[in-house]
Amino acid sequence: MSLLIGIDVGTTHCKGGVYDYQGKECAFLKTDTQIRWDCAGGAVIDANTLWESVCFLVKGLTDKVNPKDIDAISVASMAEAGVPLDRHGQPLYPIICWFDKRSQPQSDWWVKNFGPRFVFEITGVVPSYKYTLTKLMWLKAEHPQIITKCCTWLCVADYICYLLGGKKVMNKSLACRTMAFDLTKDAYSREMLEVAGVPHQIMPPIVESGQVIGSVSALAARETGLLQGTPVVTGGHDHVCGALATGILTDEYALDSSGTAEAVIVALNSPRLDWEIGEKGLTVGHHVMKDMYYLMGGMSASGASVEWFKSFVEGKKKENRPGISYNTLMSEAANFDPFSTGLVFVPYLRGSGAPWPDPSRKGAILGLRDYHGQAHVTRAILEGVSFQLRAAVLAIQEVLGHQLDHLRVTGGGAKNKMWLQLKADITGKHFEVPQVEEASTLGAALLAGVGAGVYENGKQAAHSVYRVKETVFPDKEKHRIYVKAFEDVYVPLQKILGEVDRLITSSHLE
Amino acid sequence: MSLLIGIDVGTTHCKGGVYDYQGKECAFLKTDTQIRWDCAGGAVIDANTLWESVCFLVKGLTDKVNPKDIDAISVASMAEAGVPLDRHGQPLYPIICWFDKRSQPQSDWWVKNFGPRFVFEITGVVPSYKYTLTKLMWLKAEHPQIITKCCTWLCVADYICYLLGGKKVMNKSLACRTMAFDLTKDAYSREMLEVAGVPHQIMPPIVESGQVIGSVSALAARETGLLQGTPVVTGGHDHVCGALATGILTDEYALDSSGTAEAVIVALNSPRLDWEIGEKGLTVGHHVMKDMYYLMGGMSASGASVEWFKSFVEGKKKENRPGISYNTLMSEAANFDPFSTGLVFVPYLRGSGAPWPDPSRKGAILGLRDYHGQAHVTRAILEGVSFQLRAAVLAIQEVLGHQLDHLRVTGGGAKNKMWLQLKADITGKHFEVPQVEEASTLGAALLAGVGAGVYENGKQAAHSVYRVKETVFPDKEKHRIYVKAFEDVYVPLQKILGEVDRLITSSHLE
Incomplete structure (x- = not known):
C-alpha cells in the first residue's frame, strides 16, 4: 500500500x-x-x-x-x-x-x-x-x-x-x-x-x-x-x-495548462463574482482543494491551432503523401526575429476567449505575401497563440490587482522549448516547467x-x-519588441476584426 | 512563304x-x-x-x-x-x-x-x-x-x-x-x-x-x-x-487575360486621361493597333494566388513529399455551393490593383475554423480572385458608361472549366474561350x-x-448569391482590411 x-x-x-x-x-x-x-x-x-x-x-x-x-x-x-x-x-x-x-x-x-x-x-x-x-x-x-x-x-x-x-x-x-x-x-x-x-x-x-x-x-x-x-x-x-x-493554491502565481485548449489558472480564497470578471471572459469556480476557488482564463484553440495547421498542410491522405513531423514544422519556425514574418495569426478557430470572449469570432491569417511559406505561418501561429496568452494573463492581473511574476506550465505546450521561450518573451513572465x-x-x-x-x-x-x-526566462529585448507589437497591432486588430467576422457571419450559417 | x-x-x-x-x-x-x-x-x-x-x-x-x-x-x-x-x-x-x-x-x-x-x-x-x-x-x-x-x-x-x-x-x-x-x-x-x-x-x-x-x-x-x-x-x-x-478592337467587349497576373482590357479610340480612371487603378496606353488605345484593369496575383497556395501546401521538398497536382486541388474545390466555405480570401499577395489600387495591401484568409481544410481555402482563393475580377469589370464599365456583356478569356485561367464557370457566376458575364x-x-x-x-x-x-x-454562361441563381456576397461582404471588407494592413505595415519593414 x-x-x-x-x-x-x-x-x-x-x-x-x-x-x-x-x-x-x-x-x-x-x-x-x-x-x-x-x-x-x-x-x-x-x-x-x-x-x-x-x-x-x-x-x-x-x-x-x-x-x-x-x-x-x-x-x-x-x-x-x-x-x-x-x-x-x-x-x-x-x-x-x-x-x-x-x-x-x-x-x-x-x-x-x-x-x-x-x-x-x-x-x-x-x-x-x-x-x-x-x-x-x-x-x-x-x-x-x-x-x-x-x-x-x-x-x-x-x-x-x-x-x-x-x-x-x-x-x-x-x-x-x-x-x-x-x-x-x-x-x-x-x-x-x-x-x-x-x-x-x-x-x-x-x-x-x-x-x-x-x-x-x-x-x-x-x-x-x-x-x-x-x-x-x-x-x-x-x-x-x-x-x-x-501547487497552484494561491493567487501569487498561475498555472498555464497548455494542451489542445489552454487555460491560465490562479487560486482564490473566495468566489469572486464581480461582472468585470465575467465581462473579460474569465470564469470562477470551485478548486479541487476544499474551500478554495479558482479564476480561469482560457482559449479553445491553442495547441489545436498548431494541430489544425499540421493537418491542413498534410491535406487528405489520398495522394499517399507522408505526414509532416511536428519537429520539422517547429524547427522551421524557430529562425525568425520577433514579429518579423509580416504575418499575424488570430487563433480563434473555435471562437475567442479571455479577455475578448465571443464564440462567433473566427481565425485569420493576415499580411500574406507571395513569399510566405509554411515556416512563416507556423511562426505566426505560435506568436498569435502566445499573444492571446499574454492578453489572458493581463486580464487576470487586472482582476487580481497585482502582477504575476511566473507561471507553471503543463501539457503538450510544456514540451516545446522554442514555444516556451516565445511565451516567456511575449508575456515577460518566468515559465517554470515541473518535473511531472x-x-x-x-x-x-x-x-x-x-x-x-x-x-x-x-x-x-x-x-x-x-x-x-x-525555468525559462524572457529575453528582455525580444520582450520589448513583442510588447510593442501586442499594443500597436494585436490589440487594435481585435476591434477591427470583430467587424470583419460580423460581416462574414452575417452571410453564413455555421 | x-x-x-x-x-x-x-x-x-x-x-x-x-x-x-x-x-x-x-x-x-x-x-x-x-x-x-x-x-x-x-x-x-x-x-x-x-x-x-x-x-x-x-x-x-x-x-x-x-x-x-x-x-x-x-x-x-x-x-x-x-x-x-x-x-x-x-x-x-x-x-x-x-x-x-x-x-x-x-x-x-x-x-x-x-x-x-x-x-x-x-x-x-x-x-x-x-x-x-x-x-x-x-x-x-x-x-x-x-x-x-x-x-x-x-x-x-x-x-x-x-x-x-x-x-x-x-x-x-x-x-x-x-x-x-x-x-x-x-x-x-x-x-x-x-x-x-x-x-x-x-x-x-x-x-x-x-x-x-x-x-x-x-x-x-x-x-x-x-x-x-x-x-x-x-x-x-x-x-x-x-x-x-x-479581336479586342472596340469597347463593346473585353479581354480577360488570365495568367500569373490578370488583366481586363477594352479598346478605346482615343486616350482618356480623366483622373477618375487613374484613381480606380486603371491604366491607359497605346494598343498594338495603330491609332488605337486601351483601358486596362489588372491584379498582380490572380493565377499567382493559386500557384502560391499550391507551393505553400507542398512545402519544402526536403521531406521527399511528392507535389500536389493542380487537378487534385481544383477538383476538391469544385464541390461547394456559392460562398459557402465560411472563408474569404483576399488576393493581394502582390498588393491590390483596380479598383482599389494600393501596393501596400496584403493578402488574407478570413473566417477560419478548425474544420477548414485545403479544399475550402482553394475554393475561397478562386472566389476571391473572381470577386476581384468583378470589381475590375465594374470599374471599367463605370468609366465606359455602358455594360460589358461578355469577355473573351485567354491564358492559364481559360483552361480550367470550373474556374471559368465561377468567373461567369460571379461577374454575370458570358465568357468566350477562343480556339487559340x-x-x-x-x-x-x-x-x-x-x-x-x-x-x-x-x-x-x-x-x-x-x-x-x-462560351460559358452564368448560372442566374448562383450569380444572385455571389452579387449579394460581393456587395455585403467583399466590398465592405476592403475598407476595414485597409486599416488592418496599415496596422501590420506600420510595424514591419518589407
Missing part, C-alpha cells in the same frame, strides 16, 4: 498514471479518446467505448505494478461534458464534447432573455454552448424522451468513478462547469435549472473532490485488474487537477491520496510532489 | 508559335523563363540567358517547319521590364522583373512630390515600382556607373527584336508602360524624364507595333535556324498582343503578318484568326 492511481480523460487522449507518495511516476499509459465527428461539425464520444478505453488503460497499469499496492483511484476529466443515465445506469445518449456547438441557440436564448451578467453572478460562467445546462436544454428540445427517461446526469470524471464502483455524485469542480451551480449558495441553482426546464432530480448529490465515494466493484475489478474494494475517490476538472499537482509533465493525471492521483488519508489535505499533497525541472 | 512566327516572353514561360494566315497553329513550344530570386525578394532575369532561351525556342520551331515559309517574326513580352545596354549593345544589368519591388522608394517619391494624378494625366499610369522610370531611378541611385555607361534602354520584346537583327527602337505599347511616355503628345515626356534625372538619349526612337525594323542577321540566323533576311517586326505588350489576337489558347503568341505573329504585308492592318489580321471554341 504505497501507490496512487490517477486517470485523466482528456479531449484528445485518456491517460493513466501510477505514482508513489512523492509523485514519482511508476507507470504511465495513454490511449486515444475516440471522438466521433458528424458531418455537421458535431463531436461525440460513446460512453461505453470510453469506459472500455479507461478499463484498457487501467488494466495496462495494473499489469505493471502490484494492484495490492494501490491505495485508491481517482479521475480527472474534460469539463462541460457528461452523460444522461437511465434508472439502470445505462447511457441514453453519447457524451457531447465541450466544443460541439449544437447548443449555441440555447446559449443565445440565455443571453437574449437574461443576459450574460445575470448568469455569471450566479454561476461564475457566462452562457455558452459549452456548458451542461445548454446541452441539457438542447437534448430536451431535440430528444425530449431522453430527458424523460433520464434519472441522473453525470459529468465524465464522475461517470467513470461511478462505473468503478462509486456512487452517482457530482464533484464540485465539475459542478461549476454545468452553468447550474450557485457559487454563493454553494449548491445547485434552482433558478437556473427551473428557467432551463431541466428537472432538478437528475442532478446528483454534490461532493467535494478527494472524498471516498465507494470501492472498486467485483465487475470493475475484473475489467481493470484493480483489487475489488480499492477506494474510489472523487476527482475533478482536468485543468484544476493540474493546478493542484503544480502530466499534471492532471498526477492531480487525480493526489486526490486519490487525499481520499485514502495518505495526505492530510490537498496542500500537503501538492507540497509532497511539486518539483521544478527547469 | 505562308507562315508567321510569334514569340511571347512571359514571366513564367517563354512561348513561341508558328501560324498560318488563318491563325492555325503549325508548331508551338514553350520553355521556362529563368528568374533568379535574391534573398530580399527581388527577382531578375539574365539578359543573355533570356536570349539563349528564345534562340532555343525558335530553333525548335524552325526544326518543325521550313524556315523558307516564314514571312516574318515578331515578339510580345511582359511589360515594365527592360535592359540597359552599353555602346556595344551589351547588357549592363540583369532585367529587373516587373513585380520586383526594389524601386518602391522611387515610386513613393513621385507620389509624395507630384502626386499620382499629375503622373497619370501625362502617362496614363500612376507611379509604381513596376514601371521602367522608377527602376531607372533606382539604378541611378544604387549603380550610377550603369546609367553613365548606358547608351540605350530596351524593353524586353524590343531587346529580342534588336538581337534578331532589328534596330534599337521602342514600340508604343511598351513605351506606355515606362511611365515616361506622354500620351497626349504621343512622344516621350521630357518632363517626366528630366524630373527623374534619366538621360533622354538612352530612350530609343518610338515606333508603332507591326513595323519592319530590320531583318534576321547572319548571327541570329545561325542561332535560331531562321533564314537570314527574314523580316523582324516590332511586337508589343503581351496582354495587348493578346487583345489583338482576340496562347493569344499573346498569336498576337505577335499577327503583328509579324501586318509588318510583312500579309494583312492590311491589325483589324483584318484579327478577323482572319478569331474563332470561338466555347
Whole structure:
C-alpha cells in the first residue's frame, strides 16, 4: 500500500498514471479518446467505448505494478461534458464534447432573455454552448424522451468513478462547469435549472473532490485488474487537477495548462463574482482543494491551432503523401526575429476567449505575401497563440490587482522549448516547467491520496510532489519588441476584426 | 512563304508559335523563363540567358517547319521590364522583373512630390515600382556607373527584336508602360524624364507595333535556324498582343487575360486621361493597333494566388513529399455551393490593383475554423480572385458608361472549366474561350503578318484568326448569391482590411 492511481480523460487522449507518495511516476499509459465527428461539425464520444478505453488503460497499469499496492483511484476529466443515465445506469445518449456547438441557440436564448451578467453572478460562467445546462436544454428540445427517461446526469470524471464502483455524485469542480451551480449558495441553482426546464432530480448529490465515494466493484475489478474494494475517490476538472499537482493554491502565481485548449489558472480564497470578471471572459469556480476557488482564463484553440495547421498542410491522405513531423514544422519556425514574418495569426478557430470572449469570432491569417511559406505561418501561429496568452494573463492581473511574476506550465505546450521561450518573451513572465509533465493525471492521483488519508489535505499533497525541472526566462529585448507589437497591432486588430467576422457571419450559417 | 512566327516572353514561360494566315497553329513550344530570386525578394532575369532561351525556342520551331515559309517574326513580352545596354549593345544589368519591388522608394517619391494624378494625366499610369522610370531611378541611385555607361534602354520584346537583327527602337505599347511616355503628345515626356534625372538619349526612337525594323542577321540566323533576311517586326505588350489576337478592337467587349497576373482590357479610340480612371487603378496606353488605345484593369496575383497556395501546401521538398497536382486541388474545390466555405480570401499577395489600387495591401484568409481544410481555402482563393475580377469589370464599365456583356478569356485561367464557370457566376458575364489558347503568341505573329504585308492592318489580321471554341454562361441563381456576397461582404471588407494592413505595415519593414 504505497501507490496512487490517477486517470485523466482528456479531449484528445485518456491517460493513466501510477505514482508513489512523492509523485514519482511508476507507470504511465495513454490511449486515444475516440471522438466521433458528424458531418455537421458535431463531436461525440460513446460512453461505453470510453469506459472500455479507461478499463484498457487501467488494466495496462495494473499489469505493471502490484494492484495490492494501490491505495485508491481517482479521475480527472474534460469539463462541460457528461452523460444522461437511465434508472439502470445505462447511457441514453453519447457524451457531447465541450466544443460541439449544437447548443449555441440555447446559449443565445440565455443571453437574449437574461443576459450574460445575470448568469455569471450566479454561476461564475457566462452562457455558452459549452456548458451542461445548454446541452441539457438542447437534448430536451431535440430528444425530449431522453430527458424523460433520464434519472441522473453525470459529468465524465464522475461517470467513470461511478462505473468503478462509486456512487452517482457530482464533484464540485465539475459542478461549476454545468452553468447550474450557485457559487454563493454553494449548491445547485434552482433558478437556473427551473428557467432551463431541466428537472432538478437528475442532478446528483454534490461532493467535494478527494472524498471516498465507494470501492472498486467485483465487475470493475475484473475489467481493470484493480483489487475489488480499492477506494474510489472523487476527482475533478482536468485543468484544476493540474493546478493542484503544480501547487497552484494561491493567487501569487498561475498555472498555464497548455494542451489542445489552454487555460491560465490562479487560486482564490473566495468566489469572486464581480461582472468585470465575467465581462473579460474569465470564469470562477470551485478548486479541487476544499474551500478554495479558482479564476480561469482560457482559449479553445491553442495547441489545436498548431494541430489544425499540421493537418491542413498534410491535406487528405489520398495522394499517399507522408505526414509532416511536428519537429520539422517547429524547427522551421524557430529562425525568425520577433514579429518579423509580416504575418499575424488570430487563433480563434473555435471562437475567442479571455479577455475578448465571443464564440462567433473566427481565425485569420493576415499580411500574406507571395513569399510566405509554411515556416512563416507556423511562426505566426505560435506568436498569435502566445499573444492571446499574454492578453489572458493581463486580464487576470487586472482582476487580481497585482502582477504575476511566473507561471507553471503543463501539457503538450510544456514540451516545446522554442514555444516556451516565445511565451516567456511575449508575456515577460518566468515559465517554470515541473518535473511531472502530466499534471492532471498526477492531480487525480493526489486526490486519490487525499481520499485514502495518505495526505492530510490537498496542500500537503501538492507540497509532497511539486518539483521544478527547469525555468525559462524572457529575453528582455525580444520582450520589448513583442510588447510593442501586442499594443500597436494585436490589440487594435481585435476591434477591427470583430467587424470583419460580423460581416462574414452575417452571410453564413455555421 | 505562308507562315508567321510569334514569340511571347512571359514571366513564367517563354512561348513561341508558328501560324498560318488563318491563325492555325503549325508548331508551338514553350520553355521556362529563368528568374533568379535574391534573398530580399527581388527577382531578375539574365539578359543573355533570356536570349539563349528564345534562340532555343525558335530553333525548335524552325526544326518543325521550313524556315523558307516564314514571312516574318515578331515578339510580345511582359511589360515594365527592360535592359540597359552599353555602346556595344551589351547588357549592363540583369532585367529587373516587373513585380520586383526594389524601386518602391522611387515610386513613393513621385507620389509624395507630384502626386499620382499629375503622373497619370501625362502617362496614363500612376507611379509604381513596376514601371521602367522608377527602376531607372533606382539604378541611378544604387549603380550610377550603369546609367553613365548606358547608351540605350530596351524593353524586353524590343531587346529580342534588336538581337534578331532589328534596330534599337521602342514600340508604343511598351513605351506606355515606362511611365515616361506622354500620351497626349504621343512622344516621350521630357518632363517626366528630366524630373527623374534619366538621360533622354538612352530612350530609343518610338515606333508603332507591326513595323519592319530590320531583318534576321547572319548571327541570329545561325542561332535560331531562321533564314537570314527574314523580316523582324516590332511586337508589343503581351496582354495587348493578346487583345489583338482576340479581336479586342472596340469597347463593346473585353479581354480577360488570365495568367500569373490578370488583366481586363477594352479598346478605346482615343486616350482618356480623366483622373477618375487613374484613381480606380486603371491604366491607359497605346494598343498594338495603330491609332488605337486601351483601358486596362489588372491584379498582380490572380493565377499567382493559386500557384502560391499550391507551393505553400507542398512545402519544402526536403521531406521527399511528392507535389500536389493542380487537378487534385481544383477538383476538391469544385464541390461547394456559392460562398459557402465560411472563408474569404483576399488576393493581394502582390498588393491590390483596380479598383482599389494600393501596393501596400496584403493578402488574407478570413473566417477560419478548425474544420477548414485545403479544399475550402482553394475554393475561397478562386472566389476571391473572381470577386476581384468583378470589381475590375465594374470599374471599367463605370468609366465606359455602358455594360460589358461578355469577355473573351485567354491564358492559364481559360483552361480550367470550373474556374471559368465561377468567373461567369460571379461577374454575370458570358465568357468566350477562343480556339487559340496562347493569344499573346498569336498576337505577335499577327503583328509579324501586318509588318510583312500579309494583312492590311491589325483589324483584318484579327478577323482572319478569331474563332470561338466555347462560351460559358452564368448560372442566374448562383450569380444572385455571389452579387449579394460581393456587395455585403467583399466590398465592405476592403475598407476595414485597409486599416488592418496599415496596422501590420506600420510595424514591419518589407
